[in-house]
Amino acid sequence: MRAIYFDLDGTLLQFDEGDVVDAMTAAFEAVAGEARDEWLEAYNAGFLERFEACEPAPYRGGVERARAEAGFDGGVEETAAALLDAEIELLEPSPGAGETLAELGEAYRVGVLTNGAPEFQRAKLAAHGLHEHVDCVVASYEAGAHKPDLAPFELAERRLPADAYALVGDADADVDGAANAGWDALRYGGGELGDVPGDLGWA
Template sequence: MEKALYFDLDGTLLQYGDYSAIVSEAFEQVVDRVDPAWHEIRSNAFFDAFERFDPNPYETGMAAVVEHANLDASAETLAEAWLAAELDATEPTPAAHDLLSELATKYQLGVLTNGVTHVQERKLAHHGLDEYFDTIVCSYDVGAHKPDPAMFEVAKDRLDADAYVMVGDDRDADMRPAVEAGFMPIYVNEGAELPVEVRGLSGLAALAGLFG
């Protein structure tokens, strides 16, 4: 039986520290200062643009701060500094490379992620994770964000398999819609206790028998 395993990206394959510190680094680098109020302004503008599938929500978020604070810097420069800081601050989840290397020899693998396509692809390439995957399904490609069922239908279209698995860290965005779409859900959670949950990606290897 041919099986396809899909992985969420942010929070599952990649881990972050304090996100506000990531953005602060971008402000410090470009304008040599940061105001705590800028974070809410940027965040509100970013997520509003993200939900509307704005082509560049990073730049839109920074443009709101530039206008509010009358900064002597372009939104484009700040957005690129923000993305660069984000790339540097993320780290692959422990065991990610070893696990994916092993699974890639047995199954079709995909990434199913909410995000701007070129940004998510850049994250994967930055950490050398892109080589393991047969496809990357980004919400910006689909025109819908998880938990919208359209994401999971496109995932099925991208990889032709008899059964599908979804590995993620969010019950509402990953697990519940995956079950509704007919995927086997694997919830990655450091405090996991249930049989279909694992403590980090390293625990996923113990569930290999579930995949067949």
């Protein structure tokens, strides 16, 4: 049996880049009653630093940076939880995502291969009811490197043994990483996921 993996953020779940800032703002306002620019900038820098290095708890790390460098005095755990909740709330499943995953599951093994921390990415998937349609979720943190590095793809193969693999994703990291791993790849450009096996040449 063959396996089809999907990227999560930007593929199975959609968001507008402008909404990300709005979500951060709403989270800080919920905790502190305001959202100063310097807090958001420090938070974002701290988050990205931890995320890119696959270090634990990037949301908490961002809040700690805002406290240490920008004078934010809100609770670390409370603010980190509010930020994750706000991010989950802004995400929307791609049109027909659940149905597509369910249909593919009848003939293929189906997984999610995502850049991120496993607990957060699985929470996003579950919040939108997509977790029940996939056989496994592989997060880059578990491999110690983000796509396009080969490590997440190698871990995905170990987690979901199959005769052949493909990845559907919206970013160069997805397409280039899949190609380097010897997988087939399909770039997602928005809208309905469509006939994935046909577009891959697997039908």
